[in-house]
Amino acid sequence: MFKKILVANRGEIACRVFRTAKAMGIGTVAVFSDADRDALHVTMADEAVHIGPSASAESYLVIDKIIDACKQTGADAVHPGYGFLSENKTFCEALDAAGIAFIGPGVVAIESMGDKITSKLIAEKAGVNTIPGYTDVVKDAEHAVEISNGIGYPVMLKASAGGGGKGMRVAWNEEECRDGFERATNEARSSFGDDRVFIEKFIQEPRHIEIQVMADSHGNAIYLGERECSIQRRHQKVIEEAPSPFLTPEVRKAMGEQAIALAKAVDYKSAGTVEFIADANMNFYFLEMNTRLQVEHPVTELVTGQDLVELMIRVAAGEKLPLTQDEVKLNGWAIETRVYAEDPFRNFMPSIGRLVRYSPPTGEGVRVDTGVYEGGEVSMFYDPMIAKLITYGKDREEATGRMVDALDAYYIRGVSHNISFLNALMMHPRFVAGKLTTNFIAEEYPDGFSPDLVPQDDPAICVIAAAVINKKFRDRCANISGQLPSHEYRPSNDWIVMTDNGEANFSVSVDTTVTPVIARTEGKEYLVDTDWKLGEPLFKATINGKPVCIQVDRDGWLFKMFHRGAEKEVYVVTPQTAELSQHMPIKEPPDLSKFLISPMPGLLVKLNVKVGDEVKAGEELAVIEAMKMENSLRAISDGVVKAVTAEAGDSLMVDQPIVEFE
Incomplete structure (x- = not known):
């Protein structure tokens, strides 16, 4: 077994590999750029080596610097994580020349599967279903139009060396084909240094389903079920789950066997993922093979009980797989959401900055894989992922319920984030029913995401919570000299809660002298049982017997409430103030149209x-x-x-x- 493993990566995946290596008693080495000097993965490792400036092209992507770090620390193996050098054959060759083990597949597999054109030809030869298309390199935009007209629109233009949604464009006509070719080639050149593009038929109503494979150097290969990855935005996965709510056992078996056939065709050794696209009739076609650990691997780990990183390490050390295909069992359900520093209300634009407050959720069936901490920064130089939130349950309903609760409790301030959007997706009736396609987000949110699109079981829940919190603040202030205006020294039980910029007003009476607290509005009574303390960011309570967790930011009479994917600004004021507010002029936003x-x-x-x-x-x-x-x-x-x-x-x-x- 290896004595010391260097992880040629950063962030949550580096932390993830370190956890398993430490559990196995193996020493760990981190590498870091200027921007990551104080990163979590650096503090987790036994040793850390600085490898250059913040830009990845000058640090994490420089092979010689990774090799030098191995030599400095005596690391005898490298785990590449994903991204960066994880699927780079030159890196593998350099490690081999230096006598350092690569915890991943061989050069032949990486090279052949890393090229989408070559991989499709190999898949066809191995008997794997493939999508109709043009598997040679497209010369230019006019050539792309000629090919697409022959295949029939819509078509998908894809970078041959691509991955992660980069270098991909869907074209529905000749104009989009020309523009898509230019965009795809530019992105491919920027991201992979390879601007080759190919074209294939775009499958409508598609589901993205992938098979996890694991193979050793002794001829053994198994598949560990599938992952449903259909919820995507701009070809980037947003939610993944295992198993798929769509597949039958027969189709799962057929997919798994084809995945193994492809792995054996390239003498695969390590963890890998064979990605398929399936139509509404469960016809499935090969997309690509990722010759590395996937971002979404935790859901497979939870339903199979296998540590994929440990299996990768043992296989790389020459050991046999510890289980056969018959011993692979799928138990329960797991769901993963990707928590990103991005603003869903501004077309998901990336957000950078310091994590002023950061409190991840905990609880039964909840797992958080992250590389950040409170006070750390989300850098402009790297992927804006904050964490992967994974929940597990005995079935899909329980896993979904735990995810919704965990997202409610995930408190992040300092950068914009997509938690409201993720919770809205989890609560969407179509997601709950498992009626998924890769077009889900585009179809359900054609004009972008807005909190107004999120249905609430009871809109009064946030109103009641704000009123109770306000009353508790006022009760405290009443006992502190000078904290309330003279006319409020006797805190009232009657308040007006204003929502939707004052368009909706609720009269609420709150009695905090009893337990549970009694709040009344719109002729309905709410019993609020809570041990919430003033200043806590999460208002956890039982309201009429139902547990709730609401994120609350208070600024005077203004409360910003976050619950079940909805975000509301709520004002709690006296009846007199509410009446006077009706006469306040509305401030017009600045004109930026020019x-x-x-x-x-x-x-x-x-x-x-x-x-x-x-x-x-x-x-x-x-x-x-x-x-x-x-x-x-x-x-x-x-x-x-x-x-x-x-x-x-x-x-x-x-x-x-x-x-x-x-």
């Missing part, structure tokens, strides 16, 4: 206009790259450029002006 502003932090890679240019609605004005994804900014109306306040190569902040129009 500006092109950056919707996200990122790099301005292209600016297509200059002062004096006339632009037409729909014309591309600029391209911003954020997290290695290109985002095209287009004119919303005709106009003339008055001023340009940024130039290509600039790093932009959120809402930074780029162009001003006359």
Whole structure:
């Protein structure tokens, strides 16, 4: 067995590998860039080596620096995690030349499966179902149109060396095909240094289902069930679960056997994932094989009881797999949500900054894989993932319920995050019914996400909670000299709770002298049993016998409430104040229609206009790259450029002006 493992990665996956290595009694080594000097994975490791500047191209992607770190620390094996160098054959060859073991598959498997064109040809030869398409390299945009017309729209343009949703575009006509080819090649070149693109038929009403495989160097290979990964946004997975609510045992077996056939065709050794796309009739087709550990591997671990990282380490050390296919059992249900530093109310733009408050959920069946901590920073240099939240239950209903509760209790402040969106997805009737496709988000939220779209079992729950919290604050203030205005020294039991910018008002009476607290509104009585303390960010209570957990941020009479995917601003005021507020003028937001502003932090890679240019609605004005994804900014109306306040190569902040129009 290895004596010391270096993880050539960062964040939550580095922490994840370290946990298993430590449990196995193996020494651990972290590598870190300038931006990660104080990162959690650095503090978790037994040793840590600085490998360069913050940009990954100058640190985590530099093979020589990883090899040098191994030599400095005496690490005899490297686990690559995912991303960065995890599927880089040159890295594997360099490790082999240095006498250092690679905890992953061999070079042949990485090289053949890393190229989508080659992998599809191998899959076809191995008897694996494949999607109709053009498996050679597309020469240019016109060639792409010619091929697509032959296949029939819609088509998918995909980077040959791609992954993680980068270098992928769906085209429904010739114009989108030309534009998609340019975007896909640019993203592929930026992300992978390889701009080759191929085209295949786009399957409608698709489900994304993947099979986890594990193989050793003794000829043994098994599959460990499937993962349903259909909930995606821009080809990036958002929610994963195991098993799939869609597959029958017969289809699962057929998929698993084809996955094993492909693994054996490339002499696979280690953990890997064979991804399929399935249509509504359970016809399934090979997409790609990821020759590494997947982000969503925890759901497989929970339903199989296997530590995939441990299996990878043991296989890399030359051991045989400890179980056969007949011994693989699927028990219970697991769901994973990806918690990102992004703003779902601003088209999911990445958010960077310090985690001022960070309190992950705990409890039965709850697992949090993270690489951050309170006071740490989400950097602009890397993927904005904060954590993976995983819940387990005896069935899908229990796993879903635990996920909803865990998301309610996940308290993050300092950066924007997508927890409200995740909870809205979990509560959506279509998700609850298991009627999933990769188009789910686009179909259910065609105009973007808004908290108004989140159904609430009882909208009064947040109203009652705010009133009770307000009353507890007022009761305390009444006993402290000078904390309340003179006319409020005797705290009232009667309050007006204003929601939806004052459009909805609730008269609420609260009696905190009894246990449980009694609150009345709209002719209905609520019994609120809670031991909540003033200042706690989570209001945990039982309201009319039902447990609730509401995130609360208080600013005077204003309460920001977060519950079950909904976000509400609630004012709790006296009846007199509520009456006077009706006469207050509404402040109009500033007019930004004459500006092109950056919707996200990122790099301005292209600016297509200059002062004096006339632009037409729909014309591309600029391209911003954020997290290695290109985002095209287009004119919303005709106009003339008055001023340009940024130039290509600039790093932009959120809402930074780029162009001003006359």
